[in-house]
Amino acid sequence: MRLPSDLSKLKRYPISEIPIGARIVNLGVLLEKEEQPTQYRLVIDRMDEKQVVRFNKKTVLITT
DSSP: OOOOSSGGGOEEEEGGGOOTTOEETTTEEEEEEEEOSSEEEEEEEETTEEEEEEEETTOEEEEO
16 A cells, blocks of 8 residues: 555544544554454454454554
8 A cells, every 4th residue: 555645645543433444554444443441452354364452442544
């Protein structure tokens, strides 16, 4: 994934608000999101694989 030449087009989302299908910078496309008691579990399409990544609930993610 390449970053846009105009970085003002990047968007910041609190992890609780990131939409399914968003392209997360340096990770990939968000396929699933599950809230757990202390974290969020994200399933991301990265390098043609589904990968699970866990983030603290206070995390802010950058998307294109």
